[in-house]
Amino acid sequence: MSYRRLAASAAVLAAGVALAPAPAHAAGPASGRPEPHGIAKPDQVRPQQREAAAFTSPADRSVRQAPAAGRAGAASGDTAQNEIAVGLQAFTTSAHGIEVDAATTGTANAVSVSVDWGDGTASEGTSAGGQKLTTPHQYGKPGGYTVRVTVTDHVTQASAVNQIAVWTQGSHFTPHTPQRLLDTRNGTGGYRGKVPAYGQARLRIGGNAAIPAGVTAVVLNVTVTNTTSGGHITAYPDGGEKPTTSNVNFAPGQTVPNLVIVPVGRDGYVNLYNGGWEGVDLIADVTGYFTKSASSGYTPLDPQRLVDTRNGTGAPQGQIKGYGTLTKPIRGLANATAVALNVTVTNPRSDGHLTVFPGSGTAPAVSNLNFSAGQTIANAVIVPVSASGEISIRNGGWNPTDVIIDIVGYYSPAGPNAYVPLKPDRLLDTRDGATWPWGPLSGRSYVYMPLADGFPHTKGFVLNTTVTNPKGPGHLAVAPDPNSLADYDNGTEQWPPTPTSSTLNWTRGRTVPNLVQAGTGPYGIIDIWNQSDADIDLVVDIFGLYEDN
Numbered sequence: 111m112s113y114r115r116l117a118a119s120a121a122v123l124a125a126g127v128a129l130a131p132a133p134a135h136a137a138g139p140a141s142g143r144p145e146p147h148g149i150a151k152p153d154q155v156r157p158q159q160r161e162a163a164a165f166t167s168p169a170d171r172s173v174r175q176a177p178a179a180g181r182a183g184a185a186s187g188d189t190a191q192n193e194i195a196v197g198l199q200a201f202t203t204s205a206h207g208i209e210v211d212a213a214t215t216g217t218a219n220a221v222s223v224s225v226d227w228g229d230g231t232a233s234e235g236t237s238a239g240g241q242k243l244t245t246p247h248q249y250g251k252p253g254g255y256t257v258r259v260t261v262t263d264h265v266t267q268a269s270a271v272n273q274i275a276v277w278t279q280g281s282h283f284t285p286h287t288p289q290r291l292l293d294t295r296n297g298t299g300g301y302r303g304k305v306p307a308y309g310q311a312r313l314r315i316g317g318n319a320a321i322p323a324g325v326t327a328v329v330l331n332v333t334v335t336n337t338t339s340g341g342h343i344t345a346y347p348d349g350g351e352k353p354t355t356s357n358v359n360f361a362p363g364q365t366v367p368n369l370v371i372v373p374v375g376r377d378g379y380v381n382l383y384n385g386g387w388e389g390v391d392l393i394a395d396v397t398g399y400f401t402k403s404a405s406s407g408y409t410p411l412d413p414q415r416l417v418d419t420r421n422g423t424g425a426p427q428g429q430i431k432g433y434g435t436l437t438k439p440i441r442g443l444a445n446a447t448a449v450a451l452n453v454t455v456t457n458p459r460s461d462g463h464l465t466v467f468p469g470s471g472t473a474p475a476v477s478n479l480n481f482s483a484g485q486t487i488a489n490a491v492i493v494p495v496s497a498s499g500e501i502s503i504r505n506g507g508w509n510p511t512d513v514i515i516d517i518v519g520y521y522s523p524a525g526p527n528a529y530v531p532l533k534p535d536r537l538l539d540t541r542d543g544a545t546w547p548w549g550p551l552s553g554r555s556y557v558y559m560p561l562a563d564g565f566p567h568t569k570g571f572v573l574n575t576t577v578t579n580p581k582g583p584g585h586l587a588v589a590p591d592p593n594s595l596a597d598y599d600n601g602t603e604q605w606p607p608t609p610t611s612s613t614l615n616w617t618r619g620r621t622v623p624n625l626v627q628a629g630t631g632p633y634g635i636i637d638i639w640n641q642s643d644a645d646i647d648l649v650v651d652i653f654g655l656y657e658d659n
Contacts (some may be wrong), residue, residue, distance in 0.1 A: 114559065143605060147548050148558035148598060148635075149538060162201045167274040169197035169215050177267035191507045193447030194213060194215070198274045205280025205528040205657035206249045209552035214240040214257050219265040223496060228255035228373060231239040231575065239263075248659045251404035252278040252528045280528025281326045281400035282407055282655060283521045285494030288467050288476040289319050291330070292394035304336065304389030305382070306500030310390055312348060316378025319396060325374045327400040327531050327654070328414065329492050331478055332382065334358050335365040335394040339417075341386020343368075346534070348375030352383055356652040359576055359621045360386070365480045369490040369625040371572050373531040395476040397492050398521075400529050406447045407525025408656045410570040410629030413589055414613035416514040417452070417503075429457065429510035430503065437470040437502045437511065440520075446495050450523040450627045452613055453503070454488040454514040462507020473504040481507070486615040488585075495520075514613040518627050521571065522613045527569045527656035528577040535562075537573075538650040550579065550645035556606070558588075561594045562655075570629050570656035575638065576649040578621040582643020585612040586624075590631020606637060616646075627656075 172195035193216030197350035200210045214221050217239040225246050227231040238242035249255065254277045262269040292313050301311045334343055342356035348374070358368040372380050384390050417424040417438055432437050440446055441452045455464055463477040479489040493501050505511055538557065540546050551557060562568035578584055587609035597603040614624035628636045640646050 121656050123281050124331050126542045137208070140538045144552045144555035146556055146558055146603070148560065151166055152258065157242050159287070162203065163277065163279060164275050165200040165276050166579070167198040167211070167272050167355070167610045169272070171297070172196050172270040172272045174273065175269045187412050192230050192262065193272045194268050195264055196259055196270050196272045197540060198259055198272050198341050200257065200276045201330070201636050202279040203246065204248075206252060206278055206659035207246065207507035208249075208278070210243055210257055210259065210274070211242050212237070212261065214239055214261045216595065217263050217266070221261045221263055224260045225619045226258040227400065228257055230349055232487055234320060249278055249572045250659060252280040252282050253403045262390070262436040268355070270534075277402050281402050282405035282528060283398055283400055283448065284318070284319065284405045284540060285398045286396050286522070287494065287527040288397050288465070288474045290393070290394055290395050290476050291315075291390060294391045294393075295336070303390055305384045306389045307384060310381045310383040313380050313382060313394060314378060315374045315380055315399070321396070321399050321402060323373050323378055325378070325399045325401055327371055328380065329394060329398040330372065330394045331367055331397065331476070331489070331491075332358055332370050333367040333480065334360045334390050335393065335476065336362055336391040337386065338362055339387040341384060341390070344383040345370045345372040345384060346381055346383070347373040348377055348381050350375060352381070355536055355574070357574060358387065359578075359623050360390070361621065367477065367479050367489050368574075368623050369492065371625070393477075399423065399453070406521035406523055408519055408521055408527040408529065408570065409525045410627065410652035410656065411520070412629065413516050413518050413587075413609060415454070415514070415611060416517045418515060419512045420456070420514070421512065429512050430505040431510050432508045433471070433507060435473065435504045437500055438515070439500050440495050443522065445522045445524065445612070446520040447523070448492055449501065449517055450519040451493065452487065452488055452516045452518060452611065452624070453478060453491050454612060455479060456486040456512045456514065458485060458507055458511035459484055460507045462505060464507060464513070464569070466491045466493045467502055467504070468494040468496060468500070470500055470502050473502070477506065481511070488612060488614045488624055490627070505628045511566070519629065526658040528652055528655055532652060533656045535650050535652050536649070538648060540647045540649075551640045551648050552645050553584070553640055553643040556639040558591050558598065559636045559638065559650070560591075560595045560634060561636060562630040565634060567658050568630060568634065568655055569651060569658055571636065573626045573628055573653040574651045574653065575626050576614050576621065576622060576623040578649065579647040580616050580618055580620065580642070580644060581646070582642055582644030583617045584640065584644065584646070585615045587611055587639040588613050588626050588628050589639070590629055590638050591633060591635035592631070593633060593638045594633040599625045609639060612641070
């Protein structure tokens with residue numbers, strides 16, 4: 111079966127399945143350690159998550175060219191030279207890939223088929239008259255291209271030319287200076303007043319704040335505040351179906367931020383839906399967007415600690431003072447335009463907020479995470495890197511706080527991976543006994559997720575992880591697995607090294623979400639660790655993937 115006929119990449123099939131549990135093993139990998147469990151490789155496909163875009167140029171658009179005088183077949187009475195034509199259909203197959211079907215009509219003779227891909231490369235082939243020739247291609251960069259196909263009759267030398275405009279499935283990232291697009295408390299963004307229960311705020315993205323029309327996805331830091339009931343926020347493209355997944359979860363009295371990468375509707379808008387019983391205020395700050403034009407591709411990294419003010423890692427030891435700023439040079443990442451981080455506040459001595467921004471100047475009027483005195487809280491951050499190669503972290507609280515920063519990837523012009531949004535889907539819910547028979551995730555254990563097993567061109571996933579019903583305090587860590595799926599199937603896996611990074615932090619009884627940009631590692635398997643001594647329930651939703659060419 112043709113790759114495109116599935117209308118979903120193999121990696122997405124691994125993500126978009128009814129979650130049959132992986133088989134358990136007879137014994138744990140080491141004495142005293144909990145048994146690892148994982149979601150199985152796909153055996154059933156849900157409704158499509160990644161749809162293949164199709165482009166068409168019918169045969170009647172062909173421009174025919176008779177053979178030049180003196181060429182073989184020029185004097186032939188065969189009328190095919192006046193009837194030859196080629197119809198074109200093109201389908202996206204991956205972030206950078208397409209297939210073109212060239213169907214020749216008007217001749218029964220063999221024809222040569224020349225495809226100019228519009229990127230300086232070409233392909234040659236041969237087809238029987240009246241038959242279709244399918245030719246695949248991988249573009250080096252995402253964008254729009256004009257594909258030109260010439261078919262030439264081997265007998266009459268008559269030819270026909272047709273062309274078709276195509277767009278890649280993948281998009282590149284463009285950093286944006288952090289800017290507030292929505293604040294329902296004061297009417298920023300055109301919506302004033304609380305978003306009502308089960309209502310939504312419609313936010314303009316394309317054509318707003320110097321973001322171009324035609325933007326495919328946007329990076330927003332969404333904060334819910336002034337909450338009087340529990341609930342969740344769901345971000346989705348305007349004009350699309352509201353998914354059953356969630357982006358931000360909140361309880362009464364909480365102010366909760368979370369990073370969101372959300373597709374933009376064709377009209378340039380996104381919706382922020384309030385799934386709570388009562389109204390809430392919403393704040394949305396933009397730090398970047400994706401378009402189908404060459405800009406910055408993504409490079410995932412194994413999570414590593416960049417800054418820890420508690421012990422002097424990557425910065426002077428000691429808390430960032432109230433209203434103080436820590437500037438951090440970004441080294442060793444060639445031409446990085448933005449970095450993907452997980453930022454944690456801990457030991458704050460008062461309430462406040464943290465702002466992460468490019469360079470070392472004045473902080474913009476935005477926030478990345480909000481905290482209370484004594485709270486430990488984390489949030490994912492995608493922040494532009496200044497021309498001088500720096501980012502800064504400002505403590506917006508009155509009193510000092512410690513800050514921890516882990517880096518998980520970066521964007522650059524040479525970055526090989528383009529982003530493909532997916533239809534949001536729930537991959538795991540440990541509360542759902544029908545798909546996960548093992549119940550809560552026990553302390554110091556992990557779930558392995560073979561989302562890209564066997565699909566080496568899928569290099570990362572955008573996930574939203576939510577911890578709920580925790581029986582004690584702790585933190586979540588996400589890292590690539592050093593084992594293969596065959597190791598797990600055969601019971602020969604080795605216990606992975608314990609990650610030293612953190613993704614989100616929680617206290618007993620709190621529900622906490624955080625976005626994760628997870629690299630797939632050597633075998634396409636992602637581990638999610640419960641780094642506490644108590645059980646938790648874990649929910650994992652998928653929103654997109656990064657794919658190379």
